């Protein structure tokens with residue numbers, strides 16, 4: 001995935017939190033999430049091909065920013081709890097899709 005090993009990223013994130021502080025990094029999470037939302041909002045606006053390529057790359061850029069901040073969020077909030085809730089939600093999604101598959105079979 002990334003050239004920077006997970007262990008290196010963890011220490012990098014800890015340094016960033018120490019350098020700029022917890023509250024500042026929480027603000028950064030909010031800012032990056034808003035930037036991604038705005039980039040996604042612009043993605044489907046009518047425009048030329050060059051513009052849509054540019055907008056697509058803007059989305060990729062913002063996804064990367066959000067992922068970096070979400071990784072930092074694991075150092076700012078209860079990482080084990082995030083993981084636990086995430087696993088619960090993934091299982092719930094899986095169950096919902098199973099229900100869809102069953103109802104598709106009945107209809108088809």
Ligand SMILES: [Mg+2]
Pocket residue numbers: 032035061062065
């Ligand atoms: Mg950004």
